[in-house]
Amino acid sequence: MFNLTYEFKLKPTKQQSQIFDEWLEVTRRVYNYALAERKDWYKSRSCQLNSCSLRSCYIISADATRPTYGSQCKSLTAAKKKNPNLKKVQSQVLQQTLKRVETAFTLLWERNTGFPRFKKKGRMRSFVFPQMKGNRLQPGMVKLPVIGWVRFRQSRNIPEDGVIKQARIVKRVSGWYVMLTIQWNADIPSPMPHGEPLGIDLGLTSFVATSNGLLVKRPKFFGDAERKLRWLQKRVSRKPFGSKNRQKAQNKVAKLHEYIANCRKDWHRKLSHQLCDNAGMIFVEDLNLVGLSRGMLGKHCLDAGFGQFLGILEQTCVHRGVYFQKVDARKTSQICPNCLTETGKKTLAERTHVCGNCGYTTDRDVAAAQVVTIRGLAAVGHTVKMLAEGKFIGIPLKQESSFL
Template identity: 30%
Template sequence: MLKAYKFRIYPTKSQRTKMERTLDLCRWTYNQTLAYRKDAWEKEGKSVSKYETHNLLPTWKEEKPELNDVFSQTLQNAQERVDLALKAFFRRVKAGENPGYPRFRGRGWYDSFTYPQKGFKLNAGKLYLSKIGNIKIKLHRSIEGKIKRLTVRRAATGKWFACFSVEIEDQLKPPWKDGSLVGVDVGLESFATLSNGETIANPRFFREEETELARVQRKLSKAPKGTPERKKALRMVERVHERIANKRYDFAHKVSRYLVNRFGLIAFEDLSIQNMLKNHCLAKSISDVAWNMLVTLTSYKAVSAGSMVVLVDPRNTSKMCSRCGILVEKTLSDRVHSCPQCGLSLDRDWNAAINILRLGLQSVGIKTVEACPF
């Protein structure tokens, strides 16, 4: 199995210049490759493979000698990204979707380069990159397994990171935590409500930074284009966004770790977030909570924790009474589930979480379970 490690690196000023130059040359290679394949199809109806584009690199290096300053496999990886983008485009077309054709990358819109197999080495707190040199790296944890590839990424704030893809041996899956079951209803009032009645508060990271973000964005809008003041203001905006993203990511990691350490089966709703974002009244709040991130992190951690994550159909989980099963219509403002048939009255999110657990158990073949503990 593959595992990813991400570390902060601290290049010198000259190394930063080389790395930014590498990004620009990879961007040029990407655009040139996309243009070549696009022209070949439009003019000749010919489909060009990535291996054919690899054979163009020696000619391009003669016409543009600065390409020799970039490790050869790194340039090939830029061409591979074009190949993957086109394959994804045609796959979505065949599926009946209406995707946009892969775009050319403008300046500043190419922020990573990859060493697919070699050209890099870790040694005594330094990361050696071919054509760039030895860079200081903060190894805050040890790397286990065999390193297969390295991607160097520049964040919007100007920070640089090294992302290693590591191959490790398949580990024996721990025994399933029998008996510890939970349904999780994610929401806006509370970040998550569990079927046992527990709630996890919604931290609202974007909302708490909104005033500061508005302040720095006003500075950005007032700064004249092309000036050092605008560049400085843009960096301030990027730092606020980075701070929000880091808080959200850290919170999702902690909640997912709590769930997989405690429960053997964790049931979530299989939500279509993109459709939910079409509600403009709630779009900002839905984007802030990042439900998909929680499900993704919980799913991969469950593999090595002896837990199981199941996704269930979200239809009627909020309407259905968890005791008698009838549907009780509600508006978004109705926060309490009150069943006119059996008299059950409890928080609507708690009621939904119990229904989610029941559906999750049914999906794995467990049907003889009491729907509601009351």
């Protein structure tokens, strides 16, 4: 079995849009209540033994068990009898909201993502229907539980032999969207290593440098729009809190952010298809993306979107039948791809690789991409006789890409 998610823009009526907004507000309050219940329990267990807080103290019985997803679902069922607003929202949608709280605490313990925060008004932007049984899809229409049939812009065809497993409703500044997860009872074989290998090195000077000498400059999506964004944010700061004009100014800021994200994703998709045109195997570096985002050049790394590009490239490789694999990223710029000797560290200003052992000279990023190719071929069991045959020798020092 395999799943695919299709994203379409909804065209709801005015009444349906009001229902979506009401459901988002109810799910936000349920999320905050469940988070506050867990937070109070943890705070009550972290007080000091030899002193007491002068401000406030969380007093919860020592016999009270830790709030979990199951216990909070039972509390939610009891709360529905007292609060009529909870009855308006489908029960599974509220259960999925409680599961989001559980997932946030799981990530806190496993990945150290930080303590979950409360969501202010307008921060809850999606809710999920985990089950979509029966005939829920027609051309240009989807039937949501409780809400009914909602029109959407069908920009692509959906195969009829799939089964809709869940639907996520997302609110953006440009409108409402639905993400349909469809499942097929078939297994797609993973692409096997074949064809020409292609190593890829990611960077900020050249976004992509390939082992065959292709260099693609990094477009600065956020940097080019930063001046306009600063101007729009200044307009927001000058509007009174809670006013309609402040809300309009915030929408303009959100539209610009969405435009930047859409431009970046579209460019990543086009570049990924270009790289798959003449390659049977693609090898990339297994980068520490979290460390890059927190470094001195974190702002530029986030603007480049390395993680998003690698995810899109992997999806494109599966779709195009190209083998994709990540390799170790350590010391790729310190090893000569021609003789495999370590040349030492290079400063960021050194853009040319010159080997003191064999004299091999090429662009620094291209040399790193060639090392990535060698490691990828070794990982899939291929020999590296191409080094002796001189396949990497003779690549032009710099070849600018025609990709725009």
